[in-house]
Amino acid sequence: KPAEGQSLLDVCSTCHANATCDDKSDGSGKVCNCKYGFVGNGRTFCQECQIGSTKICGQHTTCHNTFGSYYCTCLAGYSPSNNMAVFIPNDGTHCQIDECGITGQCGEGAQCRNLEGSFDCSCQVGYKIHNGVEPFNPLRDKASCKVVNCGPPALLEDTVLVSVTGTTYSSVATFICDEGFVWRRGDNSSVCGAEGLWSKPNMVVDCGSPPAVPHSRLLWNKSTRMGTEVVYQCNSGYHNVGKGNVSICTAAGQWAILCGNPPVIEFTGQVWSYNSTPGSTVLYFCKDGFYNKGGNNVSTCQENGQWTSPTLSCQVDCGKPPLIPNSVMHWDKISTVGSKVIYQCKPGYLNAGTGNVSVCSAKCGPAPFLANSEVVWHNRSVVIHRCVAGYHSWRGSNVSVCGSSGEWQKATLREIKPPINHLLIFNESCLQWKAEKYEEDTEVYKVTYTGSRDYQRSFYDKRKRFLSSKADQLKLCLGLLPVTNYSITVTATSARFTASVTTNTSLPPPGPVVYYREFDTPLPTLSLRRSPNTLDLISLYQVFVLPVEGFMMFNCSSPAIAPPLSTLKSPAEYIAAQFEVHRVGTEMNLTIGDGLLYGGFYNAPLESGKNYYIILRAVSQWKS
Numbered sequence: 001k002p003a004e005g006q007s008l009l010d011v012c013s014t015c016h017a018n019a020t021c022d023d024k025s026d027g028s029g030k031v032c033n034c035k036y037g038f039v040g041n042g043r044t045f046c047q048e049c050q051i052g053s054t055k056i057c058g059q060h061t062t063c064h065n066t067f068g069s070y071y072c073t074c075l076a077g078y079s080p081s082n083n084m085a086v087f088i089p090n091d092g093t094h095c096q097i098d099e100c101g102i103t104g105q106c107g108e109g110a111q112c113r114n115l116e117g118s119f120d121c122s123c124q125v126g127y128k129i130h131n132g133v134e135p136f137n138p139l140r141d142k143a144s145c146k147v148v149n150c151g152p153p154a155l156l157e158d159t160v161l162v163s164v165t166g167t168t169y170s171s172v173a174t175f176i177c178d179e180g181f182v183w184r185r186g187d188n189s190s191v192c193g194a195e196g197l198w199s200k201p202n203m204v205v206d207c208g209s210p211p212a213v214p215h216s217r218l219l220w221n222k223s224t225r226m227g228t229e230v231v232y233q234c235n236s237g238y239h240n241v242g243k244g245n246v247s248i249c250t251a252a253g254q255w256a257i258l259c260g261n262p263p264v265i266e267f268t269g270q271v272w273s274y275n276s277t278p279g280s281t282v283l284y285f286c287k288d289g290f291y292n293k294g295g296n297n298v299s300t301c302q303e304n305g306q307w308t309s310p311t312l313s314c315q316v317d318c319g320k321p322p323l324i325p326n327s328v329m330h331w332d333k334i335s336t337v338g339s340k341v342i343y344q345c346k347p348g349y350l351n352a353g354t355g356n357v358s359v360c361s362a363k364c365g366p367a368p369f370l371a372n373s374e375v376v377w378h379n380r381s382v383v384i385h386r387c388v389a390g391y392h393s394w395r396g397s398n399v400s401v402c403g404s405s406g407e408w409q410k411a412t413l414r415e416i417k418p419p420i421n422h423l424l425i426f427n428e429s430c431l432q433w434k435a436e437k438y439e440e441d442t443e444v445y446k447v448t449y450t451g452s453r454d455y456q457r458s459f460y461d462k463r464k465r466f467l468s469s470k471a472d473q474l475k476l477c478l479g480l481l482p483v484t485n486y487s488i489t490v491t492a493t494s495a496r497f498t499a500s501v502t503t504n505t506s507l508p509p510p511g512p513v514v515y516y517r518e519f520d521t522p523l524p525t526l527s528l529r530r531s532p533n534t535l536d537l538i539s540l541y542q543v544f545v546l547p548v549e550g551f552m553m554f555n556c557s558s559p560a561i562a563p564p565l566s567t568l569k570s571p572a573e574y575i576a577a578q579f580e581v582h583r584v585g586t587e588m589n590l591t592i593g594d595g596l597l598y599g600g601f602y603n604a605p606l607e608s609g610k611n612y613y614i615i616l617r618a619v620s621q622w623k624s
Contacts, residue, residue, distance in 0.1 A: 109145035126169030207249035257305030286314035364402035
């Protein structure tokens with residue numbers, strides 16, 4: 001038998017970690033007892049939760065035993081004050097009512113945070129605070145989270161918008177290059193960001209390295225993007241045998257030599273955009289007081305950096321010289337300014353002229369005066385007139401000739417009508433006007449149009465078109481953008497006359513495709529479908545349910561915004577449901593009379609055996 005001290009030591013060594021080794025009450029030895037708060041045999045186990053989770057974990061909790069320990073969790077509808085799923089209440093953690101567990105507590109687009117005896121809300125990414133500041137409590141504040149809306153994407157220079165998935169956060173707009181431009185690399189999409197702005201696509205026209213020219217060096221900033229210029233400089237001992245030494249990266253993604261200034265033709269003006277890249281053109285027209293004798297009036301910049309040679313000839317024509325009785329005319333048949341005619345008297349007649357050129361003529365006196373005109377050139381027998389601003393010779397002649405009777409045969413001048421008459425807009429995108437001019441004359445019209453939008457302050461559309469025509473009635477379609485305020489000016493370049501007109505283009509809001517089912521469901525159902533790429537300006541949809549009761553009046557000015565729930569009236573208001581477009585998405589079903597609230601309106605149950613009108617209204621509020 002072991003000694004008594006050894007036996008006592010062996011008993012205490014077997015006690016559980018959460019137990020104490022105590023003297024028996026009868027003094028017969030030692031015994032293992034679980035510590036306060038623990039229940040067990042004192043040797044193999046001492047557990048806490050068996051004395052009740054309320055005493056261990058606190059109110060509204062469940063206690064969970066583990067080997068040698070325990071942990072706590074909150075009951076359904078409650079959450080721990082330290083926001084941890086499991087806890088030990090040694091730091092004062094307790095379970096509180098979980099307001100955030102209530103569906104829709106903070107509203108759409110908001111996230112909930114539990115507080116001591118309360119909660120607050122903040123907006124998720126893609127939503128922004130409306131009518132207040134963050135954090136907010138919807139029971140106390142009027143604030144809410146509103147989805148970020150970037151509005152319609154702005155058109156970018158030299159691009160065309162081909163699709164857009166919407167205007168709210170994370171929507172994507174896709175672009176392609178406009179006609180005549182080449183997309184080489186970069187991103188051709190724009191995304192609606194959390195801050196409410198569209199990102200800019202990075203569509204890059206890249207020409208690569210410019211071509212090398214033998215015996216030259218390049219002055220260059222190493223960029224290969226559109227618009228970059230490279231200057232070629234000849235090496236020592238060499239000189240430039242061409243006309244151009246500058247190459248530019250064009251919209252077509254190629255290096256091209258600039259042509260510089262176009263050639264100048266005497267007595268002509270130019271219609272030119274000051275672009276000297278290959279393919280650019282210059283249109284020539286005769287200046288006032290000169291007429292077109294024919295020839296090519298267009299010069300084009302070629303790939304070799306040289307303009308094609310225009311052959312337009314503009315001259316003043318004196319016509320045939322006058323016949324003088326009893327004289328012989330010596331003339332080289334040329335009637336331009338400075339040409340000379342020598343008159344020789346027939347035998348038996350004397351020369352009445354002076355100087356190196358003899359003229360046998362009757363004297364008509366000073367050049368005739370014509371109202372609203374000025375003299376360009378004259379001699380004793382011919383006077384060339386030019387109309388002052390606002391007048392021209394109208395189906396007549398601008399030359400006065402001295403007749404053999406000694407009287408001037410005067411030019412015919414009539415008051416000019418406005419060169420551009422009855423300027424009108426049709427089909428919201430096309431122009432038409434009437435031209436007042438010589439039927440055989442070609443007029444060059446410059447059309448400039450600029451557009452702005454009330455609802456998109458950053459938008460600006462400015463373009464220019466040229467039209468060359470002999471017609472009296474003209475039409476030109478401009479491809480105006482929708483929902484834009486345009487100011488359009490048309491200038492007749494030869495007549496130096498400008499007319500203007502304004503127009504506001506529209507975009508009628510298209511309704512959705514509506515499917516109505518009544519007989520295959522217990523209650524009538526509306527199914528709405530919209531195109532995901534629509535650019536319409538609809539703000540929301542409203543559903544009206546009207547009982548059919550004899551003669552009826554339906555007020556289309558019913559409120560477009562839901563009143564507070566506390567002020568809702570009976571179904572006689574007729575508004576059964578209201579949906580913002582971004583919540584409709586591309587498809588939505590609505591059961592009429594399901595007794596629920598939609599957008600703050602009561603979708604009242606329908607009465608059996610009663611007839612109803614069901615009306616869908618699209619509301620556009622983009623301008624307000």
